[in-house]
Amino acid sequence: MASGPTLIASVQRALHLLDAVASGERPATAKELARAVGLPLPTTYHLLRTLVHEGYLRKLEDGYTLGERLTALTQRGSMLTVLSRVRPIMRAVRDELRGACYLSLYSHGEIKLVDIVDSPEAPRVDLWVGVHEAAHATAFGKCILSGLDAEARRDYLSRHRLTDLTPYTITDVRVLEQRLAPGRDVFDDREEYLLGTACVASPIRAPGLIGAIAVSIPARRYASVAADPTPLHRAARRIARAFAIGS
Structure with a gap:
C-alpha cells in the first residue's frame, strides 16, 4: 500500500x-x-x-x-502568466525573421529587458553593457523612449549618459531626439550597440503599458528585415492584447 x-x-x-x-x-x-x-x-x-x-x-x-513581499510575489506571478502567453508569439517572430527576439518594458522610470527568445540558429546578442545604460543604442530602447512623454523622456535621459559604445552610437541628445519622432512604428539600431549586429523594433501600445518587441540580426541582413517589419507589428499587437487580458 x-x-x-x-x-x-x-x-x-x-x-x-x-x-x-x-x-x-x-x-x-x-x-x-x-x-x-x-x-x-x-x-x-x-x-x-x-x-x-x-x-x-x-x-x-x-x-x-x-505584506509587501506577498504582494510582490502575486505581481510576479501575474507577469509570468502573461509571459506564458507572449513567449509563443516571440518564438514565431524568431523563426520567421531568423533572429533572437526581445521583449522590453518601461517600469518605474527604467527600461527593462523582460524576456529573450533565441536558439542556436538565432543566438542572442552578447549584452556586454546593461540595458539601463544603453537604451539610446538599442532599437527597443529608442522604441520605448519615443513612447514617453517629454517630461518622462527628459527625466530618463538626465539620469542615463549617452555612452559611446561603437563608432555608430548616437551620443548627442539633439540627434537622438530627432530619431525619436512620435508616430513612428519601427525603430532600429545599426551597429550602435555592437559592431556586426543590427536590431529592429516595434512599439507595444496598450493602456498603462509602454513596451517594445525587437529582433536582432547580423548587420548584413538589416535591409531585408527593415524593409518589411510586418511580423514585428503583428506580434506587437498580439502582445498588447495579451497584456490587456492579463492586467
Missing part, C-alpha cells in the same frame, strides 16, 4: 493563516485568526511573528494584513 506524501505541519499552518488573512475584508487580530484556522493562540502568535518578520504579513494596530 503506497504511503501518502510527507507534509510539514508548521508550513501548512502558516499557509492556512495567510489564506485566512487574504480572505478577510479588514485586518484580522491574532485571536480571530487562531479561531479561523483552529490553532492555539500561542502557536498563532509564533507563526504570525515569523510571517511578519519575513514580509509576508504586516502588523497594524487593529490586526494583520498581507
Whole structure:
C-alpha cells in the first residue's frame, strides 16, 4: 500500500493563516485568526511573528494584513502568466525573421529587458553593457523612449549618459531626439550597440503599458528585415492584447 506524501505541519499552518488573512475584508487580530484556522493562540502568535518578520504579513494596530513581499510575489506571478502567453508569439517572430527576439518594458522610470527568445540558429546578442545604460543604442530602447512623454523622456535621459559604445552610437541628445519622432512604428539600431549586429523594433501600445518587441540580426541582413517589419507589428499587437487580458 503506497504511503501518502510527507507534509510539514508548521508550513501548512502558516499557509492556512495567510489564506485566512487574504480572505478577510479588514485586518484580522491574532485571536480571530487562531479561531479561523483552529490553532492555539500561542502557536498563532509564533507563526504570525515569523510571517511578519519575513514580509509576508504586516502588523497594524487593529490586526494583520498581507505584506509587501506577498504582494510582490502575486505581481510576479501575474507577469509570468502573461509571459506564458507572449513567449509563443516571440518564438514565431524568431523563426520567421531568423533572429533572437526581445521583449522590453518601461517600469518605474527604467527600461527593462523582460524576456529573450533565441536558439542556436538565432543566438542572442552578447549584452556586454546593461540595458539601463544603453537604451539610446538599442532599437527597443529608442522604441520605448519615443513612447514617453517629454517630461518622462527628459527625466530618463538626465539620469542615463549617452555612452559611446561603437563608432555608430548616437551620443548627442539633439540627434537622438530627432530619431525619436512620435508616430513612428519601427525603430532600429545599426551597429550602435555592437559592431556586426543590427536590431529592429516595434512599439507595444496598450493602456498603462509602454513596451517594445525587437529582433536582432547580423548587420548584413538589416535591409531585408527593415524593409518589411510586418511580423514585428503583428506580434506587437498580439502582445498588447495579451497584456490587456492579463492586467
